[in-house]
Every structure is written in C-alpha cells, then in structure tokens.
Amino acid sequence: MGALDKARAGAQRWPEEGWSLISTGASAALIGFISTFFIVLQGLYNVGASPHQAVTALAVLCLFQGIMGLVFSLATRKPYTFAWSTPGAAILLSYNQPLSGFEEAVGAFCMAGGLMLGMALVPRLSRYLEKIPVSLSSAMLAGVLLSLAKSFVPAFEQYPLIVGMVALVWLLLFIVKPLFSLPVSLCVMLAYFLIKQPLGHAVEVSDYRFEWVVPVFTLSSFINLSIPLFVVTLFSQNIPGYLIMRNNGYATHFPGTLFVTGLATSCASLLGCHGLNLAALTAAMCAGPLASSDKSLRYIASCAAGVSYLLMALFAAGLVSLLAVIPSPVILALAALAMFSTLADALRDALKQDLYYPAVATLMVTVYFPNFFHVSSSFWGLVLGTLFYLAYSKKKLD
Numbered sequence: 001m002g003a004l005d006k007a008r009a010g011a012q013r014w015p016e017e018g019w020s021l022i023s024t025g026a027s028a029a030l031i032g033f034i035s036t037f038f039i040v041l042q043g044l045y046n047v048g049a050s051p052h053q054a055v056t057a058l059a060v061l062c063l064f065q066g067i068m069g070l071v072f073s074l075a076t077r078k079p080y081t082f083a084w085s086t087p088g089a090a091i092l093l094s095y096n097q098p099l100s101g102f103e104e105a106v107g108a109f110c111m112a113g114g115l116m117l118g119m120a121l122v123p124r125l126s127r128y129l130e131k132i133p134v135s136l137s138s139a140m141l142a143g144v145l146l147s148l149a150k151s152f153v154p155a156f157e158q159y160p161l162i163v164g165m166v167a168l169v170w171l172l173l174f175i176v177k178p179l180f181s182l183p184v185s186l187c188v189m190l191a192y193f194l195i196k197q198p199l200g201h202a203v204e205v206s207d208y209r210f211e212w213v214v215p216v217f218t219l220s221s222f223i224n225l226s227i228p229l230f231v232v233t234l235f236s237q238n239i240p241g242y243l244i245m246r247n248n249g250y251a252t253h254f255p256g257t258l259f260v261t262g263l264a265t266s267c268a269s270l271l272g273c274h275g276l277n278l279a280a281l282t283a284a285m286c287a288g289p290l291a292s293s294d295k296s297l298r299y300i301a302s303c304a305a306g307v308s309y310l311l312m313a314l315f316a317a318g319l320v321s322l323l324a325v326i327p328s329p330v331i332l333a334l335a336a337l338a339m340f341s342t343l344a345d346a347l348r349d350a351l352k353q354d355l356y357y358p359a360v361a362t363l364m365v366t367v368y369f370p371n372f373f374h375v376s377s378s379f380w381g382l383v384l385g386t387l388f389y390l391a392y393s394k395k396k397l398d
Contacts, residue, residue, distance in 0.1 A: 017292055018300075024291040025304025027182045027338065028081065028282040032305075033062070033312055034323050035335045036086045040274070041320070043092030047225075048102035049272055056211050057272030059316035064264050064276055066309030069302050072260075078250045079291070079302040081241075081283040082261070085275030087232040088112075092274060097224045100216060102272070107215035108225035109269035115230040116238075116262030120255045136385045137243035138349035139359040141284060143366025144240070144378050145343040148281070148336050155333035162192050163333045170337045182338050189334060193325040213272050233275050234258075235379040241278030247349060248287040249295055280378075281335075284342045358389035 037058060044054040061084040072080035092105075099105055156163045166185050173181035238258060245252045257278055264276045282305065285291065291301035312319055350359040362385025369377040369384075 017294065017297060021292050021297060021300040022304045023180075023183050025286055025301035025306075026308045027186070028279075028285040028301070029305040029308035029312070030186065031285075031335050031338055032083055032279065032282040033309075033319070034326065035328075035331050036084075036089065037320065037323070038328060039086060039093060040084060040089045043089040043095075044272065044274065047092050047095055047105035048099055049105075050102070050211075053102060053211050053213065053272045055317050055320060057274070058320065059313045060210075060268050060271040061273050061276065062309045062313035062316060064268050064273070066306045066313060068260065068264060068276070069306030069309065072257075073299040073302040073306065077296070077299050078245070078252065079248075079283070079287040079298040080245075080252075080257075081279040081286050081302045081305055082276060083237070083279035083282060084273070085229070085233040085237055085277050087236040088229045088275040091225070091228050091232060095225065097220070099221065100218075103214055103216040104218055104221050105225065105274075106213045106269050106272060107217040108221040108229065109272075109274050110215050110266050111217065111222050111226040112229040112233070112275060113262045113265030113267075113269060115226060116234065116258055116265060118262075119230075119234060120259035120262060123255060132243065132382065132386060133355055133358075133389060134247050135350050135352070135355040135359045136362050136382065136389060137240075138247055138346045139362035139385060140240065140366050140378050140382045141244060141247070141280075142343060142346035142350055143363045143381050144281065145284075145339045145346060146363070146367050147377070148332070148339060149343065150336075151329065151332040152336040155329035159327065159330050159333075162189065163330060165192070166330075166334060167337060170334075174340070178341075185334060185337065189326065189330060193327075193330075197325055210271060212270060215269065229275055233277050237277040237280055239382075240280040240378055241283050244280060244284050245278075245287055247346075248298075250287060281339065281342075284346075285338070288342055288345055290341045355389060355392075358385050358392055361385050361388045 040058060040061070041054050044057055045051075049057065065082045065084065068082045069080055072078070072082075152163070152167075156167075166189050169188050170181045170185040173184055238254075238261065242252060242254050242257070261276050261278065265273065268276060286301040286305055287298055291298045350363065362381045364381075365384045366377050366381030369380050
C-alpha cells in the first residue's frame with residue numbers, strides 16, 4: 001500500500017479512531033486529576049501551604065504535565081503521559097517532622113528534583129530495566145490495577161445507589177459502544193452529586209492567584225523529606241511508567257525522561273509543586289489498546305491528555321470547588337471501572353509467556369504486600385518477582 005493509500009485509509013478511520021483517542025486521553029487526565037487531587041491538597045496543607053499556595057501548586061502541576069506531555073508526544077510520536085507524584089503526596093500527608101514553614105518544604109521539593117537529575121546521569125539503570133521480562137512488568141501492572149479494583153466494593157457498600165448506577169451505565173455502554181462508556185459514566189456521576197448537594201467552596205475563584213515561594217534549604221528536610229520523595233517517585237511512578245511504555249512496544253530513553261522530570265520538579269517547586277514524573281496508570285490508558293488499535297496513533301491520546309491538563313491548570317480553583325462534591329470512594333470506584341480493559345491486557349501479557357510462576361509471584365506481592373519504607377508494593381513485587389524469576393530460571397537450567 002502506497003503512502004497515499006495509507007493516508008486515505010487513515011482518513012476513513014479517523015472519525016471513530018479520533019473520538020477514541022481524544023476521549024481516552026481526556027478521560028485519563030480527568031481520572032488522574034479527580035482521583036488524587038485531594039491527596040495533593042491535603043499533603044501540601046500538612047507541610048504548611050496556605051489554601052492559595054496549595055491550589056497554585058495544583059495548577060502549576062497540571063501546567064507542567066500538559067506541556068511536557070504535548071512536547072514529548074509530538075516530538076517523538078509516542079504516547080508520553082506525565083503526572084504529579086501521588087506517592088509523594090502521600091509522604092507529605094503523613095509527614096510529622098517539624099518544619100520552619102512551607103518555604104522549607106519547598107526547598108525539600110527542589111532538592112528531590114535535584115536527586116532525580118543526578119539519577120538521570122546513571123546510564124546503567126535503564127540497561128538493568130531492559131532486562132526485566134515483559135511478563136513480570138505486566139504482572140506488576142496487573143497487581144497495581146487489582147489493588148485499585150478492590151476499592152470498588154467498599155465504595156458500593158457506602159454509596160450503593162450512585163456506584164451501582166454508574167457501574168450499570170458503564171457496563172451497558174462497554175458492551176454496546178465501549179468508546180462512550182467512561183465519559184458518559186463520569187457525566188452521570190457528576191450530575192448526580194451536583195443535583196444532590198451544592199458546590200463545594202474549597203477556594204474562591206475570584207481570589208485565585210499564583211504565589212512564588214522562596215525555598216529554604218536545610219539538611220533536616222533533605223534527609224527527612226527530599227530523599228523519601230525521590231525514592232517513592234522513582235520506584236513507584238517513574239520505573240512503572242517506563243515499563244508500561246516498554247510493554248506497549250515504545251522504546252524510550254529513560255535517563256532523558258528522568259532528567260526532564262527532575263528539572264521540571266526543581267523549577268516547579270518554586271510555585272509549591274512537590275514532584276513530577278512519568279504517569280503509570282493513566283499512561284496505561286493512553287499507551288494501550290484502549291486508546292487505539294493502531295500504535296502509531298496513540299500519541300494523539302497523550303496529546304489530548306496534555307491539552308486537558310492545560311485546561312485544568314487554567315480552571316484549577318473552579319475545578320477543585322466543582323469536584324469537591326464527589327466523595328473520594330465514588331471517584332475510586334469509577335477509576336476501577338476505567339482500568340478494566342487495561343487490567344485484562346496486563347493479565348494476558350503476564351501469563352502468555354513461559355514465566356507463569358514468577359509472574360504470579362509478582363502479581364501476589366504487588367496486591368498483598370505492605371508499603372515498606374513508604375515505597376509502594378509495585379516496587380517490592382517487581383524486586384521479589386525478579387528474584388523468583390532468576391532462581392526459577394537457574395533451577396530450569398540445572
């Protein structure tokens with residue numbers, strides 16, 4: 001088929017493919033935002049941020065995510081998706097050491113970005129990651145998604161009417177017209193709570209403004225905050241995000257992405273941002289078959305996610321007030337439904353090779369293992385699964 005024929009075939013597929021790509025990217029960005037923004041806000045409050053500083057940080061995080069996603073995706077034609085560090089926000093939320101003020105926390109954020117920049121200069125890291133079998137990284141992803149899927153049951157017990165309604169709408173559309181299942185379910189959920197109760201008032205939009213923060217650097221905040229932020233962001237976000245891209249057939253330059261996210265974190269920290277990294281779960285939506293059956297077009301989904309993040313940055317304060325009406329368990333229930341196809345693909349990839357036992361070990365550790373040292377179970381699942389794989393392979397050779 002010549003270039004002209006390929007162009008014509010692509011143009012004929014575009015109406016349906018285009019809707020799938022754009023809706024998947026926009027849904028990924030929206031789910032990424034609404035499922036964890038309250039963790040980011042509360043974490044920033046806990047380390048001394050004012051409400052205006054916290055919402056400024058949220059807006060700037062969205063701004064950087066959108067710009068980086070658009071630039072990387074358009075430049076490489078690969079579905080790069082970036083996100084704020086949710087595990088890092090959890091670190092902030094649980095932080096109980098004394099700080100002189102938010103300025104000291106910002107200094108710690110800036111130093112954490114510097115550590116990521118330093119890690120980008122370690123070339124062996126990406127070579128080691130390349131040696132991890134696809135079945136193990138797929139099992140790790142499946143374990144993360146199963147952990148998320150467990151949130152559906154308590155949400156249904158607590159809010160049976162709306163969760164059941166959203167699940168029914170999603171299921172019917174998933175069978176009849178999968179492309180519409182997630183956007184329509186999200187609209188149903190939002191409409192229900194807007195009718196049921198008035199808008200939240202987290203931040204007055206008219207008072208919203210950017211606030212620069214002058215960082216204060218201390219050894220105490222470096223040890224107690226910068227290092228934990230760096231570790232959890234690297235092992236719980238950047239490495240899984242890299243492996244998800246690789247599993248979907250996209251070669252990426254891992255040190256380069258670490259360098260960019262580290263530099264972005266250090267720069268954005270001056271506006272209160274705690275951490276930026278490669279996306280993991282939302283990246284699985286944009287980089288996988290859910291976005292499009294054509295791998296060469298999936299970067300458009302990441303571009304749509306990038307544009308969505310830019311819009312969220314513009315309307316961050318209003319969006320926070322709007323979404324404050326939706327209880328977090330209901331948001332997590334919708335996120336669990338959104339990951340259904342991605343979970344099925346991950347399980348298929350994990351079990352289709354001759355590494356069933358190491359893959360199942362990785363899956364079980366990721367689902368059931370505790371988060372030691374504030375590092376997520378996805379990292380421990382990958383480590384223990386790899387050790388199982390090495391021992392299992394050696395035994396088969398013997």
